[in-house]
Amino acid sequence: MKPEPAQRPDAIPARLRTILPRALPWAVFALGLIVAPLIFSGGASLSILSQIGTMMLLGLSFNMLLGQGGMLSFGHAVYSGLGAYFAAHAIRLAGAGTISIPISLVPILGGLAGMLFGVLFGYVTTKKSGTTFAMITLGISELVSACALMMPEFFGGEGGVSFNRVVGRPLYGISFGPQIQVYYLIAVWLFICTLAIYAFSLTPLGRMINAVRDNPERAEFIGYDPQHVRYLTFILSSFFAGVAGALGAINFEIVSAENVSTGRSGAILLFTFIGGVDYFFGPLIGAALGVFFTELLSNYTPAWQLYLGIFFVLMVLYAPGGLSGLLVEAVRPKVLRRSILRWPLLLAICVSGLLVVFGAILAIEMLFQRSLGSDSELKLFGISVDTSLRMSYVVVGLLVFVSGISLRWAWVAFWDGADKPQTEIAGVTIRRTGT
Amino acid sequence: MSECALDLRDVRKRFGSAEIIRGANLQVEKGERCAIIGPNGAGKSTLFNLITGRFPASSGEILLNGSSIMGLKPFEIYRRGLSRGFQITNIFHRLSVYENLRCSVLWSLGYRYSFWQKLSSLPDVKERADEVLDLIGLRDRQNTPAGLLTYAEQRALEIGIAIAGDAAVILLDEPTAGMSRSETDAAIEMIRRITQGKTLLVVEHDMSVVFALAEKIAVLVFGEIIASGSPNDIRNNPRVREAYLGEYSAVDRTE
C-alpha cells in the first residue's frame, strides 16, 4: 500500500530507516494506552477508558469486514456477545474450582468461542455479498437474540450471567480486582490484537479480501473462490470480536442478552462508520468518540440517541469517509494552505457551524423537554427557555436558518475555485445484485 | 492424435428459448495461437464465458488438456491452467497497479489463502509481479490506484492480470479494443512476447491483429464455427467469404 521509501544516501542505516517510520505510530499507540489512565484517573473515567478499549477492538474486527472486505454486517455483536458468554461461564467455573484458567487468558477462550460461531454462521452469511449479506447478518442476529430468551440456562434470562472476576490467588499482586488492572489487561490485549489485525492486512489473504471487495468476479478468474476468501476473513474477524467480548465481560462482570442484541451490533456499525472505514485507525477514533459521547451525553440528555442518529446520517451524506477521512483530507498540504490563506472564511465556517449546532441542539432539547419533561422551562448552556411559548421556537428556528445560510455561503466561498475534497465511500460500494 | 490444449465438442448454450451457441466445435493444439473471428452478435464472448465457467453450457463437452471442465467454477478452471482477460476492463479498481499484479500471481505461486505470511517478504511474488509490471510497461505507474489509470493503461493491466499467473492456456477477449494504431502495434508485440510457448485463444475484430498474431483462425457465425484453419485457408474458404468477409471486407473493424 505504501509507496517504496525513496532511495537516499543517508547516515542512518537502511534497515533502521525503513523500520523507524513504521514503528513510530505503534510506539505512540502503546504510549497512549499506558499513559491514558494516568491522565484520566477518576473512577468513572477508568471504566470509560476500559470500555473504549473493548470498543476499539470490536471496531477494528468489524472493519476487517466492512472496510477491508466490503461486508456490511448488522450482526457483529453476535460474535462478541457469544464470546462474552463463554468467557463468563468459564470464569464462573474457574471461580467454583471446576476448571483452572487465569483471567488474563480468558480472552483467548472468548475469541475461540466467537470464532466457533463465525465458522458456523459465517458459512451461511458469506455465501452472499452486498445487500443480501447485510440482511442475512441481521437475520442471524435476530435468531441468536431469540435464542437468548429461550435458553435461560446458558444466557441467564433477564438478569444475564454475572460473576466475580477475582479468581484464584493473585499473581505478583495482580488479582484483576481493581479497575486499573482490568484496564491494563484490556490495553495489552487491544495492543496485541491491533498488531495482529494490522498484520492480517499485509498477508496474501488480507490483500485478497481487498481484491474480492473491489471485484469478486475477477478474483474468481485469478484462482480465488470469493466466498472462501470472505468466509476465512469472517472467521478471523469473529475471533477478534470474541476477544473483545470477553474483555468487555471481564470489565463489567456481567453478560446479558443485550450483549448479542441487534442494538449492540448497530452501535458497533455506527461508531466504526463515524470513525471511518477507509483507514486502519478509523475505528479507533470512532470507538473513542462513540463510547465517550454515549457515556457523557446519556448523563445530560434523553435525546442522545437522536444526536447519534443525526450525526451518523450527516456523515453518510456529507463525509462518507468518516472522521478519519476528514482528518486525512484536512491535513493535505493543499487544504492547509487554503485554510491559512482564507482564514476569515474558515473562521466564518466555524462560527456559523457552531451556531447551527447550538440552535439545533436547543430545538431538540426544547422538544424533548415539552414532551417528556415535567415543566416547560429548559435550562441549557446557562440560558433558560420557556418551551411552552411559540415565540421560543420561532427564535430558535430563525437562528438555525440564518446561521445555516451563512455556513453554506462561507463554505462555498472557501472552496471557490478549487476541486472540492472528494472523499469516497468506495470501501463499501455494493454492486447491485444481478446486474 | 496429440492431446489438444482446448477441445470443444458440440457446445451449445441456450438463454431461454434462444440458442446463442449452436454446436461449436474447435480444437486448439498446445502452443498454438488461435483467433476467433465473427460478426457482432455471433456469440464470441459467450463462447469465452462458457469455456471459462462464467456461464454453464447447456450441452456438449469442453476439454482442457484432455479432461472435462464442464460445470466447474471459474476458479477451478483457472487452477487447471486456463486464464482469461476481459473485453470490458475488469480490474481491482481501488488497489494499486502493483497490488493488482501481486494478487494475480498469488494463487499460481501456491500461497492460496495464507494469512500467516507477510506479502512483502515473499521473494517469488515480488519477482513475478515486477516481471509482469515490466512486460506490460506500467513500471512508472505501479503505485497508482488501478481505477485512475488511462483507458489504454487499464487494458494493459487487464492483460497483465490475465497472464500474471503464468497459465498454460490464455484467453483474451478483444485485447486491443479501443486502442489507437500505435497502441495496438505495441499490444500485439507484447501479446506475442508474453504468450511465447503458451496456448492462446483470442477474440479479435481487427483483422490486422488477427493475421499478425494467429496461426489458426476459427470463424464463428450465428453460434456455429463454420470454418477453422490457417489464415490462408480461411481467406480462401468460400463459406467464410460468403458469410463473413463478403459483407464485411471493406472495413476491418466494426463498432
Added chain:
Amino acid sequence: MEFILFTLLNGLSYGLLLFMLSSGLTLIFSMMGVLNFAHASFYMLGAYFAYSISVNLSFWVAFLAAPAIVAGLGAAVERYGLRHVHKYGHAAELLFTFGLSYIVVELVQVTWGRATVQYSIPAELDGPLFTLYGTSFPIYRGFMMLVASLMMLSIYLALTRTRVGLVVQAALTHPSMVEALGHNVPRVFTLVFAGGCGLAALAGVIGGDAFVTEPGMAATVGSIIFVVVVVGGLGSLAGALIASLLIGMVQTFAVSLDYSVLTLLTALGIQETALRGSVLRITVAQMAPMLPYMLLVLVLILRPKGLMGTREG
C-alpha cells in the same frame, strides 16, 4: 377443526399484512437497488399518524390521510437524502436508511412518548364477523384481509395497466435496460419510494390498532420483513407474497402450539426426568419468534436465490 380454521384465517391476515410491508420493500429494492432499512419505520409512522388523526377526527380520515402524509415524507427522504448518497453506492444508501430508522424511533418518542398509545379499533369494526363452533372471528381481521387484498389488486392493476406501472415492471427484471431507454428518470424513483412508504404506512394504519402501537414496533416487524424478501427471493413480488403468507402462517400456528419434544416423548411413553431441564422442554410456541430466522437460514442453504428469486445476491 375450528382451531385449524381460525389459526389459518389469523395467519392469513397476518401474512397479508406482512405482504403490504414487503411488497413496498421489494418494489423499492427492485427499482432502485436500495434496501430500505427504514421501511418498518414508515410502517410505525403510519400507525402513529393514524392514531393522532383518529383520536382528533376519525379512523376513516386517518385511513386515507396517514398513508398520504407518510408517502409525502418518503418522497422528501428520497429527494433530499437518498438521491444525494446514491453516488456513493448501495451500501451508503443502506447506511443512510439505517441511520434514518434510528432518528425516526427517537422522533416518535419525542412526539408520542415512550409508552404504548391507545390506538384502538374503530367501534364500527369492533365485534365478531361470524361465529363458528363457539369461536368468533373479529370483523377487523376480515377488514384487514379485505384492505390487503384490495391493495394487492390495485398494485397488480397499477403495474399492468398504467404506463408508469409498465416502466416499474420492466425495471423489476431489466433495470439496466429501462435505464438505457431513458425511462429511469429520478421522478419514477421518487414515486416508487413514496408509494412503497405509503403502502407501509397503510399497513401501519390497519396493523397498529390490531396489534400494538409503540416505539418498538418498527424493530419487531423490520427484521421479519427482511426475512420475507430474502426467503421470497430478492425482487420478486410473487415470492414476497408466498413468503409473507408462509411466515404469517408458521408464526401464527407456532404460537398456539404448546408442545415440545418432551411432550412428544412423554406421549410416546418415555419418561425421562433428566430431560426436564434440557432444551427439549422448549415448546413450539416458545420457539415462534425464531422460526422465521430459522426458515431464512434453511432457505439460504437449500435454495440460495430464495423461493421465487432469479437474482443471485
